[in-house]
Amino acid sequence: MKWDDLRVFLAVARQSRLLAAGRSLALDPATVGRRITALEEALGARLFDRSPQGYAMTETGRSLLVHAQAMEAQASAASEEIGGRADSLSGIVRIGAPDGVSNYLLVDACEALSRDNPDLQVQAVALPRMFSLSKREADLAITLSPPSAGRLTVRKIADYRLHLYARSDVVAAAAPVRGLEDLRGVRGIGFISDMIFDKELDYYALLGRESEPALTSNSLIMQLSWCLRGCGLCILPDFVAREHGELEVVLPEEIGLTRAFYLVRHQDDARVARINRMAEVIVEWMRSALIPGEAARGA
CATH class of the missing domain: 3.40.190.10 (Periplasmic binding protein-like II)
Structure with a gap:
């Protein structure tokens, strides 16, 4: 089994489509397809199920993937150790x-x-x-x-800490702020609930909020931009908020999360x-x- 054939196999396994795999290898899709077919014939086993949605690995393909990835890592390590400079990375x-x-x-x-x-x-x-x-x-x-x-x-x-933040003028307009009930009229900013990719980001559910914030995005940077413009309250990591002096912590004793x-x-x-x-x-x-x-x- 040739390493070049396994490189083609790895590209198709990762990209699921001949066009994308060919781009990563600088090969045309037809060549990639022929190489996969030739590898299957040499092994006497089907590695992928073909469909309009792309190439999906079979059980045999998944078994080969483990060995191919190990060979890839060994080849990369050998290349760095033998061909690279000891004091520099490439x-x-x-x-x-x-x-x-x-x-x-x-x-x-x-x-x-x-x-x-x-x-x-x-x-x-x-x-x-x-x-x-x-x-x-x-x-x-x-x-x-x-x-x-x-x-x-x-x-x-x-670990890192998060708190509820808002621009100072937003907090002043809601004063006095003694508890969450005092913030009912202030818009919330947060993640789109059905696009939260990690349960650790579901902050508002942990705070007992029944509805989503008024302004939501799957991007923390966009949430920060809204907060900096005075659009509402946002739970932010302290390492982000500390870079923006116009933001201040709201109810630090009541709302503090550790992730x-x-x-x-x-x-x-x-x-x-x-x-x-x-x-x-x-x-x-x-x-x-x-x-x-x-x-x-x-x-």
Whole structure:
């Protein structure tokens, strides 16, 4: 079995369509299709079920996927160890994270790694959703809940706090604010309930709110923009709100949430130097931003 054939198999397994797989491999779709058919004939087994919706792996295909991913990781590690420079990283590393994390916690970490390794391409995918490491949508993912299945390695980064925030003039207009009942006339800002990709983001349900906020988005950055414009109240991570002096905490004793970030990666990448280094840089920078005194301790 040739490694080039397995590369084609991996691309189709991850993309589910010949066109998308061909783009990732710089091959035309017809060539990709022929290579998959030839691999199936060589193995004497069907790897994919074809349909108008794309290519879906069979049980045999899923079995082969585990071995193909392991070979891919070994090939990548060997390439870095033999062909790369010992003191510099090269290639591509992609990290997937919620948009709030990407915009407020990863900017400096990604830039520092790129600056220190000129041959390394750092890709940050900032989307409010979960990422599939098995499909190689990302090499590393930051999540709010640790996954419970898959060949994954999970590392807790740190806890972080959230509070209810509003622009100071919005709070002044609602004064005096002694409890949640005093805020009934102020619009709420939050996540769209049927688009919440992690239960840890369902803040208003935890606060006992029966209806959705008046302004909702699946993007934390858009929620922040509304809050900064004085459109209403929004539950925000403290690491986001502290960058905006016009925002103030509302009812800090009554409304305070604790959540955690986790770094998730595929077990097969344990020997890939660029991913290992990226993981360490991310944890170091995020902990220094989230844990008081962590930067001084050099953790």
